[in-house]
Amino acid sequence: MNVVTPFEGIGASVRRKEDVRFLSGRGQYTDDINRPGQAHAWILRSQHAHARIQGIDTAAAAAMPGVVAIYTSADLAAIGGLPCGWQIHNKDGSPMAEPKHPVLAEGKVRHVGDPIAVVIAETRAQARDAAEAIIVDFEVLPAVSQTTAALAADAPRVHDDVAGNLCYDWHIGDKGAVDAAFAAAAHRVVFETTNQRLVPNAMEPRCAVGDYDTTTGEHTLFTTSQNPHVIRLLMGAFVLQIPEAKLRVVAPDVGGGFGSKIYHYAEEAIVTWAAAKLGRAVKWTADRTEAFMSDAHGRDHVTRAELALDKEGTFLGLRVLTHANMGAYLSTFAPCVPTYLYATLLAGVYSTPAIYAEVKAVFTHTVPVDAYRGAGRPEATYLLERLVDVAAKQCGFDRVKLRRRNFIATDAFPYQTPVALQYDSGDYFSTLDQALKTADWAGFEARRAEARMRGKLRGIGISTYLEACGIAPSAVVGSLGARAGLYEVGVIRVHPTGSVTVLTGAHSHGQGHETTFAQLVADKLGVPIANVDIVHGDTAKVPFGMGTYGSRSLAVGGSAMDKAMDKIIAKAKRIAAHLMEASVEDVEFERGTFRVAGTDKTKTLTDVSLAAYVPHNYPIDEIEPGLEETAFYDPKNFTYPGGCHIAEVEIEMETGRVSMVNFTAVDDVGRVINPMIVEGQVQGGVAQGIGQALLEACVYDQDGQLMSGSMMDYTMPRADDLAPVSVATHTTLCTHNPLGVKGCGEVGAIGSPPAVINAVVDALRDYGVEHIEMPATAPKIWSIIHGKSV
Amino acid sequence: MPQVTLTVNGKTHTVEVEGRTLLVELLREKLRLTGTHVGCDTSQCGACVVHIDGNSVKSCTTLAVMADGASVTTIEGLAAADGTLHPMQEAFREYHALQCGFCTPGMVMSAVDLVAKNPQGLSEQEIREGLEGNLCRCTGYHNIVKAIAAAQDVMHGKRTSIAAAAE
Ligand code: FES
Numbered sequence: 001m002n003v004v005t006p007f008e009g010i011g012a013s014v015r016r017k018e019d020v021r022f023l024s025g026r027g028q029y030t031d032d033i034n035r036p037g038q039a040h041a042w043i044l045r046s047q048h049a050h051a052r053i054q055g056i057d058t059a060a061a062a063a064m065p066g067v068v069a070i071y072t073s074a075d076l077a078a079i080g081g082l083p084c085g086w087q088i089h090n091k092d093g094s095p096m097a098e099p100k101h102p103v104l105a106e107g108k109v110r111h112v113g114d115p116i117a118v119v120i121a122e123t124r125a126q127a128r129d130a131a132e133a134i135i136v137d138f139e140v141l142p143a144v145s146q147t148t149a150a151l152a153a154d155a156p157r158v159h160d161d162v163a164g165n166l167c168y169d170w171h172i173g174d175k176g177a178v179d180a181a182f183a184a185a186a187h188r189v190v191f192e193t194t195n196q197r198l199v200p201n202a203m204e205p206r207c208a209v210g211d212y213d214t215t216t217g218e219h220t221l222f223t224t225s226q227n228p229h230v231i232r233l234l235m236g237a238f239v240l241q242i243p244e245a246k247l248r249v250v251a252p253d254v255g256g257g258f259g260s261k262i263y264h265y266a267e268e269a270i271v272t273w274a275a276a277k278l279g280r281a282v283k284w285t286a287d288r289t290e291a292f293m294s295d296a297h298g299r300d301h302v303t304r305a306e307l308a309l310d311k312e313g314t315f316l317g318l319r320v321l322t323h324a325n326m327g328a329y330l331s332t333f334a335p336c337v338p339t340y341l342y343a344t345l346l347a348g349v350y351s352t353p354a355i356y357a358e359v360k361a362v363f364t365h366t367v368p369v370d371a372y373r374g375a376g377r378p379e380a381t382y383l384l385e386r387l388v389d390v391a392a393k394q395c396g397f398d399r400v401k402l403r404r405r406n407f408i409a410t411d412a413f414p415y416q417t418p419v420a421l422q423y424d425s426g427d428y429f430s431t432l433d434q435a436l437k438t439a440d441w442a443g444f445e446a447r448r449a450e451a452r453m454r455g456k457l458r459g460i461g462i463s464t465y466l467e468a469c470g471i472a473p474s475a476v477v478g479s480l481g482a483r484a485g486l487y488e489v490g491v492i493r494v495h496p497t498g499s500v501t502v503l504t505g506a507h508s509h510g511q512g513h514e515t516t517f518a519q520l521v522a523d524k525l526g527v528p529i530a531n532v533d534i535v536h537g538d539t540a541k542v543p544f545g546m547g548t549y550g551s552r553s554l555a556v557g558g559s560a561m562d563k564a565m566d567k568i569i570a571k572a573k574r575i576a577a578h579l580m581e582a583s584v585e586d587v588e589f590e591r592g593t594f595r596v597a598g599t600d601k602t603k604t605l606t607d608v609s610l611a612a613y614v615p616h617n618y619p620i621d622e623i624e625p626g627l628e629e630t631a632f633y634d635p636k637n638f639t640y641p642g643g644c645h646i647a648e649v650e651i652e653m654e655t656g657r658v659s660m661v662n663f664t665a666v667d668d669v670g671r672v673i674n675p676m677i678v679e680g681q682v683q684g685g686v687a688q689g690i691g692q693a694l695l696e697a698c699v700y701d702q703d704g705q706l707m708s709g710s711m712m713d714y715t716m717p718r719a720d721d722l723a724p725v726s727v728a729t730h731t732t733l734c735t736h737n738p739l740g741v742k743g744c745g746e747v748g749a750i751g752s753p754p755a756v757i758n759a760v761v762d763a764l765r766d767y768g769v770e771h772i773e774m775p776a777t778a779p780k781i782w783s784i785i786h787g788k789s790v
Numbered sequence: 791m792p793q794v795t796l797t798v799n800g801k802t803h804t805v806e807v808e809g810r811t812l813l814v815e816l817l818r819e820k821l822r823l824t825g826t827h828v829g830c831d832t833s834q835c836g837a838c839v840v841h842i843d844g845n846s847v848k849s850c851t852t853l854a855v856m857a858d859g860a861s862v863t864t865i866e867g868l869a870a871a872d873g874t875l876h877p878m879q880e881a882f883r884e885y886h887a888l889q890c891g892f893c894t895p896g897m898v899m900s901a902v903d904l905v906a907k908n909p910q911g912l913s914e915q916e917i918r919e920g921l922e923g924n925l926c927r928c929t930g931y932h933n934i935v936k937a938i939a940a941a942q943d944v945m946h947g948k949r950t951s952i953a954a955a956a957e
C-alpha cells in the first residue's frame with residue numbers, strides 16, 4: 001500500500017534518489033555507452049582564427065592504420081547547416097544577418113576550433129593519429145576577436161556577406177522618454193564595463209554516439225544534451241532531413257550543462273550521418289582542449305550605461321548601449337541572449353520609469369557565444385548593481401538606502417516595467433532586510449577595522465537583483481522571434497499496483513529531478529517516492545518536450561506534471577465513485593485516499609488503479625480503462641525570482657589576492673520543493689558567480705588566438721578559492737503557475753558577481769578606485785594598491 | 791603490444807595495451823569500469839582519481855603499463871561486497887555533496903585517501919586545500935567539504951555512522 005511516512009512531499013529535504021547510482025560509479029553518461037561494432041571519430045579543427053582553405057590532402061591520413069573514412073565538407077554537400085532557433089529584427093524591422101553555419105568548414109575557417117574534417121577509425125587513438133596526418137593548405141587571413149573592434153570600418157569581415165560584421169542592431173524602450181528624463185535630472189552617472197567572456201566547462205566533456213539500424217532504417221543519437229527533443233527537431237528537420245519517427249535522440253546521465261549543452265552541435269550531426277553512411281556506430285568524445293574551442297562560450301558584452309537621478313536619488317531614466325559578441329556563427333539561441341534575456345531585465349528590482357537600450361550584436365573570429373548559466377540576466381544584473389553603487393558613490397548616497405528608495409513597492413505587483421516584462425510577485429524589501437541581518441551589515445565597520453590591524457583590506461558589497469526564468473509563453477516568445485514553442489510535457493502513468501512512472505520533457509543534468517519531481521507526486525498522489533520513477537532524456541519514451549534551461553524544469557515541467565495529476569485525480573474519482581457506489585461529486589481525494597465525503601467509506605489509489613487495469617467491475621461504457629494522463633503546460637508568463645546577495649572579502653596587501661570570507665544569499669525562488677536541493681543549486685550558482693568575479697576569463701589575443709584554452713590557463717574555482725555560502729529563502733509565490741514555484745538554478749550566478757565586485761571596490765575605497773573589471777585578479781588589485789602596473 | 795597484469799577491485803586481469811594507453815583508458819575501455827571519468831587533458835580536474843596500492847592517483851596521467859602488478863581500487867570497488875556504502879559515499883549522499891555526479895567518483899576517491907592519510911583529523915580549511923586536485927563545477931564545494939568532515943569522524947571511529955555525524 002502507498003503510505004508516505006516520513007513526509008516526502010513538498011518542502012522535505014529528501015535525500016536524492018539518483019545519488020547511490022552516481023556514488024558507486026554506475027551512472028550512465030554518454031561516453032559510458034558503447035555500441036557493438038562502434039568506430040571512433042576525431043575532428044580536425046582549425047588552429048587559425050581566419051583562413052581560406054586552399055586544399056585538403058587526406059591521402060596519407062587515409063592510408064594510416066585503422067582508418068575507416070575521412071570526410072570533409074565536400075562529402076556533406078547534401079546536408080544543411082546548423083540552424084539558429086531565434087530570429088531578432090533590427091531597429092528598422094529587417095531581419096538579423098544569419099550566415100550559414102556549416103557542419104564542416106566550407107572554404108574558410110572562422111575561429112580557432114572550427115571543424116574542418118572528421119576521421120573515423122577503429123580506435124580513438126588511430127583516428128587522432130590520422131587527423132594529424134591530414135594536410136590543410138591554409139591562406140591565413142587577418143582576424144578580429146574583440147567586440148567593438150569588429151565594427152571598425154576596416155575590420156576583417158567574418159562573413160563576406162555581412163557588412164561591418166553586424167548581426168543585428170536592435171533596441172527596446174522609449175528613447176524620447178529617456179531623453180526627457182535626462183534633461184530633467186539632477187545627477188547623471190555614466191558607467192562603462194565589459195562583462196567578460198566565460199567558458200562554461202561542465203565537468204563532463206561533450207560526447208555523441210551515432211548508431212544506425214540497417215534493417216529498420218532507424219537512427220539513434222546518444223548525446224550530452226539538455227534537450228534531446230530539440231536536438232531531434234533541429235538535426236532531423238534542418239540538417240539531416242530524417243523524419244522524427246526514424247530518429248531517436250537519447251540524453252542519458254549528463255555531467256553538467258549550464259547552458260552549454262542546450263545547443264545543436266556539429267558533432268551530433270556528424271556521428272549520426274556517418275553511422276548511417278558506414279552502417280556502424282560512431283562515437284566522438286571531446287577532450288577538454290576541444291571543449292574550450294568548440295563548446296559555446298558565455299557573456300562577452302561591452303556596455304556603456306547612463307543613469308539619471310533626481311536630487312533625492314530617485315531613478316528617472318536609464319540609457320544603455322551594449323555590444324554583444326556572437327562569435328563566428330550564430331549558436332542555437334545566441335541572438336535572444338543579449339536582447340530578450342538581457343535588455344528586458346534592465347529595470348531590475350527598481351521602478352525606473354524610463355529605459356532605453358540598444359544592442360548591437362557582432363560577428364568575430366571566435367567560438368560562438370550563447371546562453372551560459374543566467375544568460376543575459378547576469379549581464380543585466382551586473383550592469384545595474386555596479387551602476388547603482390557607482391551612482392551612490394558619485395552622488396553621495398548610501399548604497400543600501402539608494403536601493404531601497406528605488407525598489408518596486410511590494411504592493412505594486414503585478415508591475416509593468418518599461419522594457420516589456422510584467423513581474424507577478426516579489427518582496428525586495430524583505431530579502432534585503434533578511435540579508436543585511438544575516439550578513440551583519442551594521443557590524444561591518446568593526447570587522448573592517450579588525451582586518452586592517454591584520455594588514456588586510458576588508459570590503460563588503462551588496463546586490464539586489466531579479467531575474468526572469470521559466471521560459472516562457474509560446475505565443476509571446478514566438479512574437480519575439482523564437483522559432484519554437486516553450487511549453488513542457490508531463491505524463492503520469494499510474495501502474496496497476498499503484499506505482500507511478502512520470503515521463504517529462506525536462507532533463508536532469510545535476511538538478512535532482514528524479515527526486516524533486518517524485519516529491520511532487522508524493523505530495524499530490526500520496527505515492528512514496530521509492531515507487532515513483534522519473535523518465536527523461538529519451539525521445540523514444542517521452543512525448544515532445546523542450547528540455548531544461550532557463551530554470552524552467554519545475555516552473556514549466558513541474559506544472560505540466562501537476563496538470564497531468566489533476567487529470568489523473570479527476571478520472572480516478574469517477575472510478576472510485578463507481579467502486580464505492582457514490583456520486584462523483586461526493587468523492588474527495590487527499591494524498592492517496594478517496595473518501596465519500598462525511599463517511600468512512602474509502603478506497604486507495606491502488607484500489608482504483610487496479611480496477612482501472614483489471615476492469616471487471618467497471619463502468620466500461622463511461623470510462624476508458626487505464627490510468628495514464630498527458631498534459632502539455634504552456635506558461636502564462638516568465639517567473640521572477642529575486643533577492644539579495646552580500647559578499648564580504650579580504651584583500652592581502654602584499655599580493656593583491658582576494659579571499660572570500662563570507663557570502664550571504666537570501667533568494668525568493670517561490671515555493672521550495674526540496675530545500676536541500678535549492679540550497680545546493682544556489683551554492684553552485686554562487687561559486688560560478690564568484691568564479692566570474694574573481695578568477696575566470698576567456699582570453700583571445702588581437703589575432704583571434706585562444707589564449708586560455710585549457711584548464712591550466714583558464715582559472716576554474718577550486719575549493720580553497722571559495723568560502724561557505726549562507727543560503728536562505730524568503731518566499732513570495734509565483735501567481736501564475738499551479739505550484740507557485742519560480743526557479744532556483746541560475747539565481748546564484750546572477751546575483752553574486754556584482755556583490756563580489758562591489759565588495760572588492762569597497763575594500764579598495766582608500767585607493768580612489770571607482771571600478772575594477774572582472775575578473776578582479778591579484779595582479780590588477782596589486783597594481784591599484786601599489787600604484788604601478790605589473 | 792605490452793601486457794599488463796593488475797588487480798582491480800580484487801579481481802586480476804591480464805590485458806594487452808599500447809605503450810601509450812593510459813590507466814583510465816584501460817579501466818574504461820578494456821575493463822568497462824566506466825565509473826572513473828575523464829574531465830580534462832591537463833591533469834587538472836581529478837575526475838579520474840583511483841587508488842593504486844592505497845594511494846590516490848590520477849589515472850589520466852598514469853600509463854597502464856605503470857600499473858603492472860599493482861592493486862587498483864576504483865569507485866566501483868569502494869562499497870562493501872553487499873552494497874553497503876563506504877562512509878564517504880554515505881556522507882556525500884547525506885550532505886548533498888554531488889549534483890551531476892561527474893566529478894563525484896574522483897572526488898570521493900581523493901577524499902577517502904585524504905582522510906585516511908590524516909588520522910589526526912582535518913580542519914575545514916585543510917580539507918579545502920586537500921581538494922586542490924579536484925574540480926567540481928556544480929556544487930561550489932561547500933557540501934563536499936561538509937561531507938568529508940563528517941566522513942572523517944566515522945572513518946576515524948569518532949562516530950558510529952554518518953547519520954550520527956549529521957545530527
Ligand atoms: S581527467 Fe582531469 S585530472 Fe585526470
Ligand code: FES
Pocket residue numbers: 203255256510887888889890891892893894925926927928929
Ligand atoms: S557534481 Fe557536477 S561536477 Fe561535481
